[in-house]
Amino acid sequence: xxxxxxxxxxxxxxxxxxxxxxxxxxxxxxxxxxxxxxxxxxxxxxxxxxxxxxxxxxxxxxxxxxxxxxxxxxxxxxxxxxxxxxxxxxxxxxxxxxxxxxxxxxxxxxxxxxxxxxxxxxxxxxxxxxxxxxxxxxxxxxxxxxxxxxxxxxxxxxxxxxxxxxxxxxxxxxxxxxxxxxxxxxxxxxxxxxxxxxxxxxxxxxxxxxxxxxxxxxxxxxxxxxxxxxxxxxxxxxxxxxxxxxxxxxxxxxxxxxxxxxxxxxxxxxxxxxxxxxxxxxxxx
Amino acid sequence: xxxxxxxxxxxxxxxxxxxxxxxxxxxxxxxxxxxxxxxxxxxxxxxxxxxxxxxxxxxxxxxxxxxxxxxxxxxxxxxxxxxxxxxxxxxxxxxxxxxxxxxxxxxxxxxxxxxxxxxxxxxxxxxxxxxxxxxxxxxxxxxxxxxxxxxxxxxxxxxxxxxxxxxxxxxxxxxxxxxxxxxxxxxxxxxxxxxxxxxxxxxxxxxxxxxxxxxxxxxxxxxxxxxxxxxxxxxxxxxxxxxxxxxxxxxxxxxxxxxxxxxxxxxxxxxxxxxxxxxxxxxxx
Numbered sequence: 001x002x003x004x005x006x007x008x009x010x011x012x013x014x015x016x017x018x019x020x021x022x023x024x025x026x027x028x029x030x031x032x033x034x035x036x037x038x039x040x041x042x043x044x045x046x047x048x049x050x051x052x053x054x055x056x057x058x059x060x061x062x063x064x065x066x067x068x069x070x071x072x073x074x075x076x077x078x079x080x081x082x083x084x085x086x087x088x089x090x091x092x093x094x095x096x097x098x099x100x101x102x103x104x105x106x107x108x109x110x111x112x113x114x115x116x117x118x119x120x121x122x123x124x125x126x127x128x129x130x131x132x133x134x135x136x137x138x139x140x141x142x143x144x145x146x147x148x149x150x151x152x153x154x155x156x157x158x159x160x161x162x163x164x165x166x167x168x169x170x171x172x173x174x175x176x177x178x179x180x181x182x183x184x185x186x187x188x189x190x191x192x193x194x195x196x197x198x199x200x201x202x203x204x205x206x207x208x209x210x211x212x213x214x215x216x217x218x219x220x221x222x223x224x225x226x227x228x229x230x231x232x233x234x235x236x237x238x239x240x241x242x243x244x245x246x247x248x249x250x251x252x253x254x255x256x257x258x259x260x261x262x263x264x265x266x267x268x269x270x271x272x273x274x275x276x277x278x279x280x281x282x283x284x285x
Numbered sequence: 286x287x288x289x290x291x292x293x294x295x296x297x298x299x300x301x302x303x304x305x306x307x308x309x310x311x312x313x314x315x316x317x318x319x320x321x322x323x324x325x326x327x328x329x330x331x332x333x334x335x336x337x338x339x340x341x342x343x344x345x346x347x348x349x350x351x352x353x354x355x356x357x358x359x360x361x362x363x364x365x366x367x368x369x370x371x372x373x374x375x376x377x378x379x380x381x382x383x384x385x386x387x388x389x390x391x392x393x394x395x396x397x398x399x400x401x402x403x404x405x406x407x408x409x410x411x412x413x414x415x416x417x418x419x420x421x422x423x424x425x426x427x428x429x430x431x432x433x434x435x436x437x438x439x440x441x442x443x444x445x446x447x448x449x450x451x452x453x454x455x456x457x458x459x460x461x462x463x464x465x466x467x468x469x470x471x472x473x474x475x476x477x478x479x480x481x482x483x484x485x486x487x488x489x490x491x492x493x494x495x496x497x498x499x500x501x502x503x504x505x506x507x508x509x510x511x512x513x514x515x516x517x518x519x520x521x522x523x524x525x526x527x528x529x530x531x532x533x534x535x536x537x538x539x540x541x542x543x544x545x546x547x548x549x550x551x552x553x554x555x556x557x558x559x560x561x562x563x564x565x566x567x568x569x570x
Contacts, residue, residue, distance in 0.1 A: 176389045176390075177384040177385070177386050177389045177390040178389060178390050178391055178392045178393075180343075180348050180382075180384065180390070181382070181384060181390045181391070181392075181450070181453070182392075183347070183348055184346050184347065184348065184377060184380070184381060184382045184454075185377050185381075185404055185407060185453075185457070186370075186373045186374040186376065186377030186378075186407060186408070187407065188370065188373065196392055199394060200392070200393065200394060
């Protein structure tokens with residue numbers, strides 16, 4: 001009796017699978033910690049991340065500097081902690097922008113068909129054939145470098161991808177008779193799409209968007225590494241990797257390794273969470 | 286209100302063609318179909334898949350346009366459609382529809398109560414204060430327990446879902462209710478309960494029914510008159526009793542004799558169909 005109730009409760013809350021999935025929970029927990037770090041970074045960081053100390057250039061890890069220091073003697077731990085902010089907010093903003101744009105285009109294409117659908121198909125064809133990085137660099141060449149341009153450029157690159165994915169889910173979602181039922185009730189097309197179809201598609205979209213967040217983080221870090229994104233003295237992780245690489249030939253791996261590992265860890269965790277979410281939502285639909 | 290001399294629904298020479306693919310020959314789904322439904326009357330539409338019966342139902346419900354012909358409900362043209370919200374809501378209050386798939390036609394995110402309140406609110410039929418009472422009244426009318434108002438579609442049985450769909454349709458007190466294969470997905474015993482419920486609603490509210498079904502026994506149960514459709518054309522039209530007991534047209538005879546029952550021989554049905562196809566020079570779908 002107790003077991004059946006407990007089982008029913010677990011099934012109802014949809015926790016059964018995830019409970020038995022430690023990897024998912026470890027990844028989620030790790031990401032939660034990263035977000036908390038981003039929120040409270042200035043309080044946690046032991047030093048000012050931009051404080052230069054020529055007396056402690058390329059210092060190895062010690063009690064005073066747990067991760068060591070970089071080529072300007074700045075504390076790597078503090079830079080890493082503060083860098084969490086720009087490194088996470090960038091991909092988040094880019095994802096929000098790309099999602100709003102992509103979902104809107106995708107659902108309109110699915111609903112109307114016709115020329116909008118054809119145009120979307122052509123744009124996505126071009127985007128898939130055209131190297132993404134090249135497109136982004138082109139946008140940056142036109143509008144100038146900097147973190148904001150990098151975010152906008154990547155958002156524009158991701159929007160068609162999201163639109164294509166949205167269109168495919170929206171086509172099956174729009175075929176469900178509840179959409180017709182809302183129409184018969186007299187609800188307008190735009191309202192049906194925005195208020196009812198999009199929330200019903202959200203579970204299917206969620207996992208995909210989480211995975212894209214990881215890609216966005218990599219993309220922005222890459223742009224910063226190339227000098228197109230975050231600018232010094234920012235401690236954005238991609239920029240940290242780039243600034244640290246001068247030390248590699250001299251045997252100082254820390255300044256590159258620390259932000260590099262941080263990027264990898266977050267992207268791996270995000271991918272695990274995203275893929276598991278997709279699987280679970282797919283199983284539920 | 287319609288008077289005795291003018292029927293509630295007047296459809297005249299409706300025609301609808303579909304273009305299956307670019308460059309392909311258009312398919313005539315509905316060809317020169319005329320009918321009337323008086324207030325409180327129940328009209329059956331029978332025919333096999335592809336006969337155009339669902340298209341007619343959807344035209345009446347406003348989900349599909351007609352290429353030619355005229356259609357009025359209570360003297361108002363339903364084919365020339367105002368695009369504004371008021372016109373849309375007015376059309377919705379004239380004709381409501383119940384779909385074949387009871388699960389798919391309900392928004393799976395909403396509870397029964399939310400579904401019903403949404404339908405009434407949209408039409409300004411339930412103030413915040415008395416929405417609860419109106420919902421209880423509706424649930425009672427479709428013989429659902431008030432506790433079921435808190436459930437979501439996945440927690441209900443097929444029959445219960447269809448009761449919710451019926452409650453949603455009658456929530457706005459329409460003058461016409463379109464039922465497109467509304468009991469086809471249900472078990473026979475559940476079918477009987479739903480049919481009884483429809484009979485009650487019809488007696489109590491004087492609502493007119495357009496009942497689309499491929500199931501002749503069900504049509505016999507709930508309709509006064511029946512149209513038999515074949516390849517989008519009306520081949521027979523009359524009182525349901527006469528049409529089903531003494532069919533005149535060869536296609537109706539084929540339909541009636543194809544019904545499975547004691548002493549039913551599938552080979553004989555196949556033979557008769559082949560003979561009919563040779564005769565009519567039109568392949569059955």
